[in-house]
Amino acid sequence: MKKILPVVVAAAAMVPIGMATADDDLQSYKDRFEALPHLPPIPANNSMTPEKIELGNMLFFEPRISSSGVISCATCHNPALGWADRIPRATGHDGQVGERNTPTVLNSGFLGSQFWDGREPDLEGQALGPIEADVEMAMDLETALERLTEFDLYQEKFEAAFPNDEEPINADNLAHSLATFQRTLNTPNSPFDRYLHGDAEAISDEAKDGMVAFVDNGCIACHRGPALTDSQFHAIQVPGSTDLGRFTVTGEESDKYRFRTPTLRNVAVTYPYMNNGATETLEEAVTIMGQEMLGREFDETTVNNITAFLHTLTGDMPDFEVPALP
Amino acid sequence: MKKILPVVVAAAAMVPIGMATADDDLQSYKDRFEALPHLPPIPANNSMTPEKIELGNMLFFEPRISSSGVISCATCHNPALGWADRIPRATGHDGQVGERNTPTVLNSGFLGSQFWDGREPDLEGQALGPIEADVEMAMDLETALERLTEFDLYQEKFEAAFPNDEEPINADNLAHSLATFQRTLNTPNSPFDRYLHGDAEAISDEAKDGMVAFVDNGCIACHRGPALTDSQFHAIQVPGSTDLGRFTVTGEESDKYRFRTPTLRNVAVTYPYMNNGATETLEEAVTIMGQEMLGREFDETTVNNITAFLHTLTGDMPDFEVPALP
Structure with missing residues (x-):
C-alpha cells in the first residue's frame, strides 16, 4: 500500500471555508480529476451492439438462471438501490449471507479488475461467477443454459446478438451479453462532472473544500481516474473484517488483506461501505479511511467537507428496460 | 360449485372452423363478455391520489421491509414475469417454498376477494399479509415501519400521501398506499378488448372459435366479468394438490378444496397454473378444467381454440417506475 503524506495539508486546513469559491485558485485541484465518460472502454473481442445490450438487459433480470428461480443479477444489483443491495453482505440462495458487500455494477466497465479481490480481469470474466456461486444464485451453468434454450425468445435474441455462432446459447455469449449490458450502466453528468466541465455553481462551497481536502490529504492517490479508483490492491483491515482479500486469489503473503480500491462514483447511494459492509455512513467511512489508509x-x-464532495459524485442513473421475459 | 352443461355444444362443435369470421353471428357471444376498464372500483375510504400511487410504487419495490432486506413485493410479483414469478409455488424467506402459486397482481383490483382462499376482502387487507408471512418476507410489521421511519424521504412521502395523519407512517397507510399502487396495475386494450370494442380483426379466427367454445362449454359460468372471474369459490382438486383451500379460512366442511376463481386476464404470461402451480401449459390447464369443472x-x-382465445387476453402492461429508493 502506498501512503501519500502530502506536505500541503497544514496550509490547506488553515484556509477559511469559502475560499473555494474563488474557482480560479482551484484549477490545479480540478486538473487532478477526470470527468466520467459516457462509455467505458469496449474490448475488441466484445463489440457493443444493440442486440447484445437488449439480450444482456433481459438476462440481467432473469431469475430462471438461478437454482431457486427467484434470484437474478438484479436481486443484489438492484436498480432501485443504486444497482447494489444496501445491506452489509450479499444475501443469496436460501438466504445465505456471503462474506462481502455487494459492489454496485454502475460504472463497473471502468474498473481494471472485477470483484473486491480482483479475481477476474473484466466484466466478461465476472459475469458468470455469481450465477454459479453457492451463496448467490447457486446454479449449474449447463442447467442455466438449458433453461434459456427452452425459450424461443431467447433462441431468437441470442441468434440476433451472435449471428455468426452455430449454437449461440453458450456460456461465453451469456457472459458477453451480460458484460455488454453492464457497460451501458454508467452515470455521467454528476454535479462534480458538471463542475469539472466548467459549471462553477454545480457543487457547493463545502464540496469544493472537500475536493481540496480529498487531494491534499492524498485520498486521490488511490481514488483517481474517471471512476475514482486506481484499480490497484491496497491492504486494509476495517473493523470486524478478517477477510484475507486478494491473498485468497494469489496466495501471496504480500496480498493479505488487500482489496481493489472501490469506485467512489455514486458512493452516496451505495451504502453501506467497506468489504464487509460494516460501515453505515459516509462520514464514518471517510474517518476510517483517514485513519487506516492515511494515518490521519x-x-x-x-x-x-469530503462527505459533501463525495455526494457530488452521484450521476444520472442509466436507462434500462424492465424486460418482458418469456 | 355450479356446473353448466350447455345444450348448444354439439351444434357449435360441428360448425366448421372459420365460421367465426362472420362476426355478426358472434354478437350474442361477444355480449357475454365485458371489456376491461382502465381502473377498478376505488374504495371510498382509500381515494386514489398521485401521492399514494408514488409511495405505493416505492414500497412495492422496497426490500428493507423484509427481514432479510432483499425480498420485496416485486420479488414474487415481478414485473418482468407478468407481475408473478413463473415458478410453481412462491419461494420466499431463506428459500422456503410456500403452498401455493403466486397470483399476479395485474388487475387484482377487479377481484372480489384476495388470495387463493379469499381470506381478505380487498387489496388493503391483502397488502400486509406477505410482509408478515414466515415463508414470504418474514418481517415483523413494527420493525418494517421503524425501518421506513429512519428515512427522511419516506417521512416526506407518507406525509404527502396522508396529510391529515399526525403519524403517517403506520400499518394502515402502508397497506393503503400499496393497495392504491396495485389498483394502477391494469392491462386494458388486449386484443380481445379491441375485438369487443369493434375491431373484428383484432383476434384470429381460431381465437373466435375459442371464444365460442369458452361460452358454449360453460367456462364463462365462473370466468366472467371484466377480469374473467366471478370471485366466487369452487371446489377443485388438481393433480398433486391436497390443499384444503377456503376451508382453512372458514372451517366449513362445504368449503373444502374450494378456491377463488382466478382471473384469466394475462393468463398466457402468468404460467404455471392452478393453486399448486403444477400445470405448466395453457393447453393442459384447459384440458384439466374441462375434466374437473365441466366433466368434459x-x-x-x-x-x-380456447388456448388461442386465452392468448388474446394479454393486455397492455401498466406503467410504473423502478423507484430511486432512499
Whole structure:
C-alpha cells in the first residue's frame, strides 16, 4: 500500500471555508480529476451492439438462471438501490449471507479488475461467477443454459446478438451479453462532472473544500481516474473484517488483506461501505479511511467537507428496460 | 360449485372452423363478455391520489421491509414475469417454498376477494399479509415501519400521501398506499378488448372459435366479468394438490378444496397454473378444467381454440417506475 503524506495539508486546513469559491485558485485541484465518460472502454473481442445490450438487459433480470428461480443479477444489483443491495453482505440462495458487500455494477466497465479481490480481469470474466456461486444464485451453468434454450425468445435474441455462432446459447455469449449490458450502466453528468466541465455553481462551497481536502490529504492517490479508483490492491483491515482479500486469489503473503480500491462514483447511494459492509455512513467511512489508509485523524470539518464532495459524485442513473421475459 | 352443461355444444362443435369470421353471428357471444376498464372500483375510504400511487410504487419495490432486506413485493410479483414469478409455488424467506402459486397482481383490483382462499376482502387487507408471512418476507410489521421511519424521504412521502395523519407512517397507510399502487396495475386494450370494442380483426379466427367454445362449454359460468372471474369459490382438486383451500379460512366442511376463481386476464404470461402451480401449459390447464369443472373431455381442436382465445387476453402492461429508493 502506498501512503501519500502530502506536505500541503497544514496550509490547506488553515484556509477559511469559502475560499473555494474563488474557482480560479482551484484549477490545479480540478486538473487532478477526470470527468466520467459516457462509455467505458469496449474490448475488441466484445463489440457493443444493440442486440447484445437488449439480450444482456433481459438476462440481467432473469431469475430462471438461478437454482431457486427467484434470484437474478438484479436481486443484489438492484436498480432501485443504486444497482447494489444496501445491506452489509450479499444475501443469496436460501438466504445465505456471503462474506462481502455487494459492489454496485454502475460504472463497473471502468474498473481494471472485477470483484473486491480482483479475481477476474473484466466484466466478461465476472459475469458468470455469481450465477454459479453457492451463496448467490447457486446454479449449474449447463442447467442455466438449458433453461434459456427452452425459450424461443431467447433462441431468437441470442441468434440476433451472435449471428455468426452455430449454437449461440453458450456460456461465453451469456457472459458477453451480460458484460455488454453492464457497460451501458454508467452515470455521467454528476454535479462534480458538471463542475469539472466548467459549471462553477454545480457543487457547493463545502464540496469544493472537500475536493481540496480529498487531494491534499492524498485520498486521490488511490481514488483517481474517471471512476475514482486506481484499480490497484491496497491492504486494509476495517473493523470486524478478517477477510484475507486478494491473498485468497494469489496466495501471496504480500496480498493479505488487500482489496481493489472501490469506485467512489455514486458512493452516496451505495451504502453501506467497506468489504464487509460494516460501515453505515459516509462520514464514518471517510474517518476510517483517514485513519487506516492515511494515518490521519480528520477533524469534523474535513470529514463533512469530503462527505459533501463525495455526494457530488452521484450521476444520472442509466436507462434500462424492465424486460418482458418469456 | 355450479356446473353448466350447455345444450348448444354439439351444434357449435360441428360448425366448421372459420365460421367465426362472420362476426355478426358472434354478437350474442361477444355480449357475454365485458371489456376491461382502465381502473377498478376505488374504495371510498382509500381515494386514489398521485401521492399514494408514488409511495405505493416505492414500497412495492422496497426490500428493507423484509427481514432479510432483499425480498420485496416485486420479488414474487415481478414485473418482468407478468407481475408473478413463473415458478410453481412462491419461494420466499431463506428459500422456503410456500403452498401455493403466486397470483399476479395485474388487475387484482377487479377481484372480489384476495388470495387463493379469499381470506381478505380487498387489496388493503391483502397488502400486509406477505410482509408478515414466515415463508414470504418474514418481517415483523413494527420493525418494517421503524425501518421506513429512519428515512427522511419516506417521512416526506407518507406525509404527502396522508396529510391529515399526525403519524403517517403506520400499518394502515402502508397497506393503503400499496393497495392504491396495485389498483394502477391494469392491462386494458388486449386484443380481445379491441375485438369487443369493434375491431373484428383484432383476434384470429381460431381465437373466435375459442371464444365460442369458452361460452358454449360453460367456462364463462365462473370466468366472467371484466377480469374473467366471478370471485366466487369452487371446489377443485388438481393433480398433486391436497390443499384444503377456503376451508382453512372458514372451517366449513362445504368449503373444502374450494378456491377463488382466478382471473384469466394475462393468463398466457402468468404460467404455471392452478393453486399448486403444477400445470405448466395453457393447453393442459384447459384440458384439466374441462375434466374437473365441466366433466368434459375437450378434443384437441377445442383445447387449441380456447388456448388461442386465452392468448388474446394479454393486455397492455401498466406503467410504473423502478423507484430511486432512499
